[in-house]
Amino acid sequence: MGCAYSCEMQLPKVSTPEEKMEALVERIGAVFSEKVIMSFYPFREHFKVAMTRKDGRSGAVPAAALAVLDNRISSLCKSLHVSSENDPLFALAMICEAARRSSFVCCENGYLIKRKVVFTPQFEAEFLGSNRQEEAYSKFKAVYIPSSEDLIVRNIEIDLEPRSYYMDTLARNLGVREGSEIMMSRTIPRAPNDARLYYAIPDIQIIPKSWETPVGVVLQGKNELVYNRRASDLLGYSVYGDAILASVGSTWKSEGKLVFADVSLSCYYRLLLGRTPEGNYKLKRDAILVSKLPNSFSSRAQWRGTLPRSLLIDFCHQHRLADPDFVLHSTNPSSDMLPIEDRKGSNGSYRCRAKIVHQDQVVEFESEHHYRNRCDAIQSAALRALFHLSKKVPTVPHHVQNVQLSPTSTSKCLSLDDRAVGCEPENGFVNGNVNSEGSSNPVDYLNKAIAAGSMVCMSYNVWLVGNGVNMKVEAHEEFEFQIGVGGIIGELESIISGMHIDAYEELLLPVDNIENILATNQETVHDLENPVIEQCSLKYCIKVLRIVEPSEDRMESALFSPPLSKQRNEFALGKIRELNAKSLVDFGCGSGSLLDVVVDQITHLECIAGVDISLKSLLRAAKSLYTKVVLQKNGDEDNYSSKLKKIVLYEGSLAQPDPRLCGFDIATCMEVVEHMDPEPLKRAGDIILGKYAPRTLILSTPNIEYNVLLQKVALDTKVSSGENRVVSSGACLNSSGHFEEPAERSSIANLSDDESNAQSIRLRNDDHRFEWTRSEFQEWANSLALRFGYTVEFSGVGGCAEDPGFATQIAIFTRDLPISASEENRPNSLKAEIDASQRFFPCYREVWKYKKEGFRK
Numbered sequence: 039m040g041c042a043y044s045c046e047m048q049l050p051k052v053s054t055p056e057e058k059m060e061a062l063v064e065r066i067g068a069v070f071s072e073k074v075i076m077s078f079y080p081f082r083e084h085f086k087v088a089m090t091r092k093d094g095r096s097g098a099v100p101a102a103a104l105a106v107l108d109n110r111i112s113s114l115c116k117s118l119h120v121s122s123e124n125d126p127l128f129a130l131a132m133i134c135e136a137a138r139r140s141s142f143v144c145c146e147n148g149y150l151i152k153r154k155v156v157f158t159p160q161f162e163a164e165f166l167g168s169n170r171q172e173e174a175y176s177k178f179k180a181v182y183i184p185s186s187e188d189l190i191v192r193n194i195e196i197d198l199e200p201r202s203y204y205m206d207t208l209a210r211n212l213g214v215r216e217g218s219e220i221m222m223s224r225t226i227p228r229a230p231n232d233a234r235l236y237y238a239i240p241d242i243q244i245i246p247k248s249w250e251t252p253v254g255v256v257l258q259g260k261n262e263l264v265y266n267r268r269a270s271d272l273l274g275y276s277v278y279g280d281a282i283l284a285s286v287g288s289t290w291k292s293e294g295k296l297v298f299a300d301v302s303l304s305c306y307y308r309l310l311l312g313r314t315p316e317g318n319y320k321l322k323r324d325a326i327l328v329s330k331l332p333n334s335f336s337s338r339a340q341w342r343g344t345l346p347r348s349l350l351i352d353f354c355h356q357h358r359l360a361d362p363d364f365v366l367h368s369t370n371p372s373s374d375m376l377p378i379e380d381r382k383g384s385n386g387s388y389r390c391r392a393k394i395v396h397q398d399q400v401v402e403f404e405s406e407h408h409y410r411n412r413c414d415a416i417q418s419a420a421l422r423a424l425f426h427l428s429k430k431v432p433t434v435p436h437h438v439q440n441v442q443l444s445p446t447s448t449s450k451c452l453s454l455d456d457r458a459v460g461c462e463p464e465n466g467f468v469n470g471n472v473n474s475e476g477s478s479n480p481v482d483y484l485n486k487a488i489a490a491g492s493m494v495c496m497s498y499n500v501w502l503v504g505n506g507v508n509m510k511v512e513a514h515e516e517f518e519f520q521i522g523v524g525g526i527i528g529e530l531e532s533i534i535s536g537m538h539i540d541a542y543e544e545l546l547l548p549v550d551n552i553e554n555i556l557a558t559n560q561e562t563v564h565d566l567e568n569p570v571i572e573q574c575s576l577k578y579c580i581k582v583l584r585i586v587e588p589s590e591d592r593m594e595s596a597l598f599s600p601p602l603s604k605q606r607n608e609f610a611l612g613k614i615r616e617l618n619a620k621s622l623v624d625f626g627c628g629s630g631s632l633l634d635v636v637v638d639q640i641t642h643l644e645c646i647a648g649v650d651i652s653l654k655s656l657l658r659a660a661k662s663l664y665t666k667v668v669l670q671k672n673g674d675e676d677n678y679s680s681k682l683k684k685i686v687l688y689e690g691s692l693a694q695p696d697p698r699l700c701g702f703d704i705a706t707c708m709e710v711v712e713h714m715d716p717e718p719l720k721r722a723g724d725i726i727l728g729k730y731a732p733r734t735l736i737l738s739t740p741n742i743e744y745n746v747l748l749q750k751v752a753l754d755t756k757v758s759s760g761e762n763r764v765v766s767s768g769a770c771l772n773s774s775g776h777f778e779e780p781a782e783r784s785s786i787a788n789l790s791d792d793e794s795n796a797q798s799i800r801l802r803n804d805d806h807r808f809e810w811t812r813s814e815f816q817e818w819a820n821s822l823a824l825r826f827g828y829t830v831e832f833s834g835v836g837g838c839a840e841d842p843g844f845a846t847q848i849a850i851f852t853r854d855l856p857i858s859a860s861e862e863n864r865p866n867s868l869k870a871e872i873d874a875s876q877r878f879f880p881c882y883r884e885v886w887k888y889k890k891e892g893f894r895k
Contacts, residue, residue, distance in 0.1 A: 055118060059136060062114040066133060067142035069108060070099075070153045072161050076168070080107045082294030083287060087203040088152070089162045098152035100205060100218040101137070101145070102239070105129040124358060125275040126221060131242050149239060150218045175199060179300040180284035182211070183235075185266040190568060193303055196284065204286050204296065205236075212280055214238045223273055227356045229309055231285040231299040235269060238279045272310055274357060283309075303564045307557035315353055315424040319343055326554050327500045327512045327576065333425075333524040334406055335418040337804040340493060340520050346420035353427060354394070362423065363393040364416050390415035392423045401426070408715050408807055488535045490522030490629065490655065491588040491805070496534065497581045502555065502563065503546075504574040511560045511576075516583065522654065530578060535658070537582045545578040590740075590802040594845065597748060598836050602846055605835035607635045609848065610706050610736050614641055617734060619703035621645040625692055625726065626710030628652070630659025637666050637682065644683045647699065649690060649882065656687050660886035663687075667888055683890045690882035693718035695725045698880050705732035709846075712739050712806045727826040727851065735851040737819070741834070742809035743842040745799050812843045819849040829854050 068074055075085050084099045091098075104111055105126045115122040115129035122128035130149065137145035144154050157165075176198040183191050198207055205217025212220060223235040240263055269281040283306055286298040311317035316331040322344040323329045335346060344352075350362055367389045390405045390412070403426060405418035488494065496519075500512040519525040521535055533543055549555065552571050555563060563571070594602040610632055614622060620642055624632050627648030636643060650656050663685060690696060692710070705726065711719055726735060801809055810818070816832060823830040828851040834844020 058114060058118050059132075059139070062111065062118070062132060062136040063140045065108075065110050065114060066104065066136050066151065067140055069104060069111070070143050070151075072157070076165060078108075079290045079292070079294035080288055083204070083296050086166065089157060089166060090201070095147065095150060095152075097156055098147070098150035098218075100220075101130055101133045101149040101151050102126070102218075102221045103205075104133050104151060106222050106224055106234075126223065127239070127242060130221065130239065148218055176298065178284075178286065178298040179302065180282050180286075181301050181303060181306045183266065183269045183272075183281045183283065183306070185264040185269075185278070185280050187267065191268065191303065191306060193564070194282070196286070196298075198286075198298070204298075208236045208282055208284065208286075209238075211282060212236065212238050226272065226283075226309055228312055229283075229285075230301070230305060231297075232287070232289060233283055233285040233299075233301050233305070234287075235273055235277070235281050235283050237266070237269065237277050237281040240278050268310070271313065272306075274313075302561060304557060304559060304561060307553050310553065311557045313356070315349055315428050318349055318352060320554075321557075322349075325512070325514060325517060326557050328498065328514075328517065328526050328530065328578070329519070330524055330526060331424065331428075332421075332520070335414065335421045336491070336520070336523065337411070337414055338417065340491070340804065341417070342518050342520070342525065346417045346424055350392070350394075350420040350423055350427075353424065360395050362420070364419065365391045365393065366412055366415060367391070368412075388412045388415040390419040392416075392419040394423055394427075396427070410801075410807075488521050488537070488585055489587055490652075491803075492521045493518055493584075493586040494521055494534060494582060495584040495586075497583055499579045501577040501579065502549075502571070502574050503577050505570055507566065507570065507574050509560065509563060511555055511558045511563055530580070534580065534582065537580075539582055539585055541582050543580050545580070547576050547578070549574055549576055588803055594748065594802075594836070598845070602836045603631060606708050606738055606846055606848075607632050609738075609833075609835050610708065611635055611639060611641075613734065613736055613850065614643065614704055617704060618642050619734070621647075621702045621704070623647040623649065623699055623702045623705045623730075623732070625649050625705060625707040625722075626713075627656075627659060627687070629655045630662050630687075632706060632708060633659060633685075634662055634666065637663065637685075640681075642681075644681065645702075646682065646685045647702070648685075648687045649692065649699070650687075651689070651691050653689050653885065656689055656885045660687055663886070663888065682888070685886075685888040686884060687886045688882035689885050691718065692722035692725065694721075694881050695729050696880045696882040698882070699730050702730070702732045704734045704736070705730065707735065707737045709738055709740070711737065712809055715807055723822050727822060727828060731826070731853060733853055735828075736848060737851070738834075738846050738848045739815060740802050740806070740809045741812060741815075741843050741845060741847045742799055742801075743811050744837060744845040745802060745809070747837075747842065748802065748845070810847075812847060815847050815849070819851070823851055827854065828852060 069078070069081070075081065081099070081103065084103050088095070088097050088099050105115070106112070106129075111133065112122070112129060115132050118132055119128050122132065133151070134145045134149060137143050137151045142154060143151055145151055178196050178198070179193050180196050181191060182194045194211065196204075196207060196211065198204060203217055205220065205222075209215065209217045209220045214220060219239055220236050221239045225232045225234055263278040266277045266279060266281055269277040272283075283301055284298075285301050286296070288294045288296055308321055311326065312321050319331045320326045320329050323342070329343070332341070335341060338345070347364075353359075354361055388405075388409050388411070389407075390409075392403045394401050394403075401423075403419050403422040405415045406422065407418075409415040409418065496517055497515050498513065498517060499510055502509045502511050521531065524531075526534075529545060529547060533545055537543060549572060552568055555571060555576075598605065600608075614636065622636065622643055622645070624647070627633055627650050630648060633646060633648055636646065648656070648659060650659075667682060667685065688696070688698075692707075692714075707726070711722075714722065726732070812832075819830050819832070822828075830849050830851050832847065832849055834847045836845030837843065
């Protein structure tokens with residue numbers, strides 16, 4: 039039988055709703071043409087069953103198959119109503135309406151579409167002969183998702199009898215009459231073997247009847263429908279009634295033959311977990327119970343797992359959002375009059391904004407700070423976007439159980455302040471560090487902390503234990519992560535940060551998310567009832583394999599003994615003793631390395647304060663100081679800690695003033711300024727010397743001229759442009775607080791001016807915004823001292839004063855004018871801020887405080 043339809047036909051351009059509906063009518067007719075039926079493989083199984091039926095449904099195909107399997111029909115439905123892209127029910131309603139308008143096909147018996155003119159016997163014989171495959175009794179596993187959350191998601195076995203229609207079989211399992219009464223979803227992103235969700239079609243109607251306005255769908259008897267939250271979370275739109283997740287049907291790849299595959303419960307939970315950015319990151323790392331989406335991006339070299347930009351694009355595709363748009367902003371100076379802090383690399387520095395259209399609004403996310411590498415700036419902006427979008431999508435519920443864990447003969451509950459040790463070896467790991475005599479000693483968590491930014495490689499096992507269960511649910515022979523960015527669960531990171539290479543530890547935690555456990559590859563866990571899992575605990579068995587310190591620490595340790603960090607602390611301690619200082623504030627105290635040294639030694643200090651922007655670092659500093667000044671005092675009044683009357687740790691930015699930090703005898707700012715962006719650095723200098731006005735300020739920063747020795751790079755070697763490169767500049771502050779080019783540039787190792795400016799040198803650490811030469815640092819420090827009535831002398835540690843200078847250059851600012859006299863040199867903006875100091879409230883948050891009579895957190 040001849041036919042006027044062709045699968046290659048070009049759809050006409052349409053604009054009005056009526057024209058779009060006419061195009062949809064025409065396309066549905068084309069699908070039922072003999073030529074399309076022979077060549078369109080995904081439809082073959084449906085038409086094969088349709089032609090073998092002997093009842094009134096002969097030649098009829100479910101409308102749901104047309105709505106989902108044909109991309110042209112899907113596009114036309116989307117043009118009629120945008121909601122049809124997300125919810126096939128809208129497309130189903132439009133297809134049924136189009137079939138009623140068609141002269142070639144008709145809609146009957148609910149949601150069945152068939153030709154008005156039956157197929158000829160010759161075509162039926164030709165089609166069935168070309169689509170012949172061995173008929174046999176078959177079974178495959180699917181996942182049944184009840185609408186009632188009182189019932190668990192479970193595996194079911196689907197029995198396919200010879201010559202049966204798989205849609206009819208699925209319909210019977212869902213409690214409906216036939217396959218035309220169930221809806222199929224589009225293939226679920228990242229689902230194996232093109233798995234789809236099948237569920238009963240609720241009663242629907244199209245509104246309004248006129249196509250001059252957008253089409254809508256009304257659910258009939260909505261009060262009787264039961265919303266399926268778990269299936270809805272999986273698809274991203276509303277599903278009512280029970281659902282089945284199955285992999286079955288004819289595909290392009292199978293050339294029209296019916297294929298099927300098992301779908302496990304783990305697959306369902308992994309798909310559900312992958313709906314969120316953090317869940318997707320866990321899956322990509324294949325460490326569901328251990329990993330987390332890091333809270334900051336330092337560099338590509340230190341990131342592990344799928345990069346944030348790829349995760350963001352995956353998320354947008356999964357949730358049918360437009361691809362994000364990334365806009366870079368370069369701070370590459372176009373004039374020599376720009377500030378020295380802006381000159382952070384041979385290609386300048388970059389910030390990035392990620393723009394996403396979400397819920398009909400354009401939302402922008404900016405990178406965390408400036409980056410020398412444009413790709414790193416993009417990744418940082420993408421990460422910020424991921425954290426925002428994580429809050430906007432449905433997540434699986436957490437089943438938190440406040441389980442009281444009782445120590446047993448083989449395991450104990452470990453906490454940050456009370457770690458049990460001495461357990462018997464179990465599951466290939468032991469708890470605690472066992473020496474050669476077999477005695478067990480606890481790890482010194484506080485005094486041997488792994489530096490933030492270090493890369494740690496560990497092996498681990500995770501066991502589900504308790505309530506008669508002892509089952510391994512996750513394991514990795516090698517798993518790498520970065521300390522200090524939240525890349526793993528916090529309890530694990532707190533313990534690992536105090537371990538050393540070849541150390542073993544065990545940590546017992548309650549089960550707080552059943553779905554994460556069920557998403558692991560351990561299929562036997564699905565044999566357990568959910569209440570049993572809730573009453574179990576997770577035991578993490580950890581062994582540290584390698585620790586790679588941050589690049590700066592590695593370079594410095596290779597050339598200096600003791601390390602530069604210790605030499606810097608000893609230099610500051612010497613000045614504190616020399617000046618008989620009674621009060622000290624450490625700006626950028628980090629984890630408290632300098633404060634630890636100070637309280638360990640005999641000084642005249644009575645009051646100590648530490649300030650840092652990182653709460654996590656401050657908490658580590660608090661634990662260490664608590665151990666030294668409280669736990670180890672033991673009532674000895676001659677002990678060093680008994681002379682300290684007060685220690686306070688504050689969380690805050692140096693670019694914001696707090697009146698509680700005024701009037702200290704000595705202030706330190708060790709290896710901080712190179713981590714700051716231009717404007718915060720300028721404000722910090724003004725605030726520290728102009729407002730806080732300590733008697734003495736000790737400030738240190740790396741000397742970029744020394745990097746060639748640390749990196750073993752010849753001075754005359756040109757380094758190609760790329761990440762972590764910098765060209766030094768001579769721009770600095772003048773006495774008026776403005777930026778200008780100095781008359782003379784510094785030389786690097788006796789090179790000429792032109793040669794020195796042409797050299798590209800690698801920075802010591804990925805998170806340094808810039809590094810100064812000796813002349814740049816001295817010009818910046820001299821201009822700052824001049825403005826606020828200080829004198830400044832220069833020194834350093836590591837190496838000597840001769841070329842190329844000290845590895846760490848240090849400026850010692852000493853106030854030589856009364857505070858009232860120095861006010862005349864302050865800029866007007868700062869004067870106004872200082873005059874208002876009595877009227878604003880403290881802006882720093884007190885994290886930890888110790889007084890001689892006690893302490894409080």
